[in-house]
Amino acid sequence: MYFTRCSSCLWLLNALITLIPSSYAAQQQPLHLATNDVSKRVAIIGAGAGGSFAAYELRKLADEAGIPLNMTIYERASYIGGRSTTVDAFDDPAYPIELGASIFVQVNEILVNASRDLGLGVRSADHARPKEAEESIGIWDGTQFVFTLKNSYSWWNIGRLFWRYGLAPLYTQNLMKNIVGRFLRLYEEPIFPFQSLSEAAAEVDLLDATSTPGNQFLDTNGIGQLFAREIIQASTRVNYGQNLAVIHGLESMVCMATDGAVSIDGGNWQIFDGAAKASKAGVRLNTTVTAIERKDDGTVRIISHPTGDLDSVQSSEEAEYDEVIIAGPLQYSGISISPPLDHIPDEIPYIKLHVTLFSTPHRISPAYFGLDGKNARTPEAILTTHPEGDWPSDDPSGVGPAGFWSISTLRTVTRTAMKDGEEVPEQHYVYKIFSPERPSAKMIAQVFDIEYNDTSSVVIPRTNTSIGDLPKSEISWFHEKVWNPYPVLYPRVTFEETLLAPRVWYTSGIESFISTMETSALMGRNVAALMLQSWQQNSKQGNRSNAASFKPRTEL
Numbered sequence: 001m002y003f004t005r006c007s008s009c010l011w012l013l014n015a016l017i018t019l020i021p022s023s024y025a026a027q028q029q030p031l032h033l034a035t036n037d038v039s040k041r042v043a044i045i046g047a048g049a050g051g052s053f054a055a056y057e058l059r060k061l062a063d064e065a066g067i068p069l070n071m072t073i074y075e076r077a078s079y080i081g082g083r084s085t086t087v088d089a090f091d092d093p094a095y096p097i098e099l100g101a102s103i104f105v106q107v108n109e110i111l112v113n114a115s116r117d118l119g120l121g122v123r124s125a126d127h128a129r130p131k132e133a134e135e136s137i138g139i140w141d142g143t144q145f146v147f148t149l150k151n152s153y154s155w156w157n158i159g160r161l162f163w164r165y166g167l168a169p170l171y172t173q174n175l176m177k178n179i180v181g182r183f184l185r186l187y188e189e190p191i192f193p194f195q196s197l198s199e200a201a202a203e204v205d206l207l208d209a210t211s212t213p214g215n216q217f218l219d220t221n222g223i224g225q226l227f228a229r230e231i232i233q234a235s236t237r238v239n240y241g242q243n244l245a246v247i248h249g250l251e252s253m254v255c256m257a258t259d260g261a262v263s264i265d266g267g268n269w270q271i272f273d274g275a276a277k278a279s280k281a282g283v284r285l286n287t288t289v290t291a292i293e294r295k296d297d298g299t300v301r302i303i304s305h306p307t308g309d310l311d312s313v314q315s316s317e318e319a320e321y322d323e324v325i326i327a328g329p330l331q332y333s334g335i336s337i338s339p340p341l342d343h344i345p346d347e348i349p350y351i352k353l354h355v356t357l358f359s360t361p362h363r364i365s366p367a368y369f370g371l372d373g374k375n376a377r378t379p380e381a382i383l384t385t386h387p388e389g390d391w392p393s394d395d396p397s398g399v400g401p402a403g404f405w406s407i408s409t410l411r412t413v414t415r416t417a418m419k420d421g422e423e424v425p426e427q428h429y430v431y432k433i434f435s436p437e438r439p440s441a442k443m444i445a446q447v448f449d450i451e452y453n454d455t456s457s458v459v460i461p462r463t464n465t466s467i468g469d470l471p472k473s474e475i476s477w478f479h480e481k482v483w484n485p486y487p488v489l490y491p492r493v494t495f496e497e498t499l500l501a502p503r504v505w506y507t508s509g510i511e512s513f514i515s516t517m518e519t520s521a522l523m524g525r526n527v528a529a530l531m532l533q534s535w536q537q538n539s540k541q542g543n544r545s546n547a548a549s550f551k552p553r554t555e556l
């Protein structure tokens with residue numbers, strides 16, 4: 001994600017901001033509920049972007065409306081952030097490296113505003129890249145670089161682009177702006193808040209984009225195949241680990257909203273940590289919710305266990321709430337729900353992504369990438385695509401001859417090395433590889449010109465080698481992680497409900513529409529706003545917490 005998501009869309013954002021009424025909440029009358037001496041009790045399962053922003057927004061809205069609120073966030077992991085988290089290179093807190101979501105863009109207003117309001121430091125996403133090579137991005141098809149770019153984040157007005165692709169970049173940019181404009185209507189009245197994402201998507205006219213695969217969508221919009229395959233597909237691969245014949249048109253265009261890419265200094269998880277703290281919710285880390293029981297008396301019982309002790313009856317805990325928000329993909333949550341939900345989210349395939357972080361004194365090998373000359377420098381970020389003739393590939397894991405989705409140079413670090421019995425400073429590079437399979441030691445040795453003989457052991461053939469098999473002198477630090485980072489974004493026209501049953505809310509349906517930190521945060525805010533509306537409507541009717549009677553404004 002070093003390359004994606006639109007300061008060229010800023011004009012549009014600015015135009016929109018002037019149209020947005022100060023706040024939808026400000027128009028709501030502060031209400032004194034019949035039960036104003038009793039707090040609304042809300043359980044949020046998951047402390048990622050969705051859960052933390054649900055809490056942040058609910059706190060704001062409830063305070064504005066004068067509704068007392070008691071929130072608990074359950075998080076099975078030991079940290080806040082979910083798929084947005086860092087690991088420290090060399091276990092040194094001076095070198096935090098993004099292991100999950102690394103980038104957001106200017107048009108991501110929720111994250112941009114929260115970073116500002118929480119006082120976090122925002123940096124250009126590639127500020128630490130060494131910039132030793134003339135070319136910052138190369139697009140590799142397994143045999144050659146089909147295109148290289150000098151500047152990673154502003155690449156629309158590059159002459160070279162127009163030489164090779166004609167007007168396709170311009171058409172793509174216009175289409176992208178149009179799509180972003182439609183998407184941003186989801187942030188505003190009268191669409192926001194929306195109970196049905198399917199209906200909201202139809203209202204903002206985005207279903208034509210979600211209903212067709214990217215290659216077809218681009219073709220229909222007059223965007224040439226060469227540009228689609230070489231540039232847009234390189235972007236869908238680095239961002240979503242899938243090719244254009246798989247990923248739908250909307251998410252393909254999200255990949256092209258690239259300018260103004262930033263990240264939070266020290267880790268994007270701090271946005272979610274800041275939002276959770278500002279919400280004054282009680283945060284229960286290392287605590288896994290195992291069951292939700294929906295009671296006849298209008299409450300929900302949450303059963304939880306310490307994450308390390310899931311099967312023990314003694315360690316189980318129960319608590320009663322008025323509402324619960326499931327803020328992560330239900331299919332991976334392990335939660336049993338009784339009685340069964342009215343709307344059970346479909347299980348959908350997710351991508352399997354290997355993230356390999358490591359440091360080495362070596363640069364990316366020019367020879368491996370077919371560059372010759374002693375002073376040849378390989379681009380610092382290598383994106384990949386399918387070669388000509390191998391298009392379109394509809395195999396979701398169809399990485400093709402390149403073998404990996406991307407390799408990026410993140411930063412340099414200074415280590416000490418021994419030379420002639422003396423400690424000398426040595427410059428190392430920190431890299432990130434995204435691939436559908438675990439990279440073998442041999443592959444890494446080849447790509448980084450590391451000497452390595454994997455036929456040296458005759459007794460045990462080293463079939464399953466990995467980065468850890470390379471000498472410590474060559475690989476000074478590494479961290480491997482397998483994620484289910486995002487769904488396989490097959491075309492679709494309906495999306496999961498936000499209210500799965502009375503009092504049981506869900507944020508993760510938005511992942512099949514657009515899968516980003518911003519959209520999860522948007523859905524968290526959306527669910528918070530819907531919940532507040534339901535309280536206000538029911539209190540007008542004299543009912544305490546009857547979400548079933550709640551009629552959303554957007555229902556057709």
Ligand SMILES: Cc1cc2nc3c(=O)[nH]c(=O)nc-3n(C[C@H](O)[C@H](O)[C@H](O)COP(=O)(O)OP(=O)(O)OC[C@H]3O[C@@H](n4cnc5c(N)ncnc54)[C@H](O)[C@@H]3O)c2cc1C
Nearest residue numbers: 001046048049050076082083101102103289328485516517
């Ligand atoms: C490698 C990678 C790169 C990415 N790059 C980008 C990028 O550059 N930009 C971008 O915007 N997005 C990116 N994404 C996607 C982004 O990370 C996600 O879309 C977003 O973080 C999802 O947030 P969420 O809150 O919906 O879900 P999650 O972050 O998954 O949060 C759900 C939380 O719920 C918890 N949980 C689940 N079940 C239970 C339970 N039973 N009890 C208690 N807790 C539970 C989980 O532990 C988790 O913390 C990337 C993702 C990955 C993995």
Ligand SMILES: *[C@@H]1O[C@H](CO)[C@@H](O)[C@H](O)[C@H]1NC(C)=O
Nearest residue numbers: 039041069070071072282319
């Ligand atoms: C919130 O609820 C918890 C659990 O019932 C309780 O211990 C806590 O005191 C409550 N907090 C507030 C501020 O009411």
Ligand SMILES: *[C@@H]1O[C@H](CO)[C@@H](O)[C@H](O)[C@H]1NC(C)=O
Nearest residue numbers: 077078079284285286287308
């Ligand atoms: C959660 O668990 C981790 C490791 O198991 C531990 O280091 C950490 O202190 C725990 N955090 C809390 C808040 O219990």
Ligand SMILES: *[C@@H]1O[C@H](CO)[C@@H](O)[C@H](O)[C@H]1NC(C)=O
Nearest residue numbers: 017018020022109110113187
């Ligand atoms: C972000 O902040 C700007 C400026 O304060 C404001 O106009 C805009 O409505 C905010 N956007 C969101 C999504 O909160």
Ligand SMILES: *[C@@H]1O[C@H](CO)[C@@H](O)[C@H](O)[C@H]1NC(C)=O
Nearest residue numbers: 451452453454455456457458
């Ligand atoms: C690799 O090791 C094997 C077995 O020790 C040896 O026969 C072979 O020559 C070595 N190859 C290289 C390139 O060093």
Ligand SMILES: *[C@@H]1O[C@H](CO)[C@@H](O)[C@H](O)[C@H]1NC(C)=O
Nearest residue numbers: 438460461462463464465466
């Ligand atoms: C190689 O790895 C695969 C998957 O992890 C495993 O099933 C297999 O047994 C391993 N083979 C060897 C020889 O270790």
Ligand SMILES: *[C@@H]1O[C@H](CO)[C@@H](O)[C@H](O)[C@H]1NC(C)=O
Nearest residue numbers: 538540541542543544546549
């Ligand atoms: C309150 O809720 C009950 C069901 O829980 C319903 O039968 C009743 O009609 C509601 N009252 C009002 C005034 O809406």
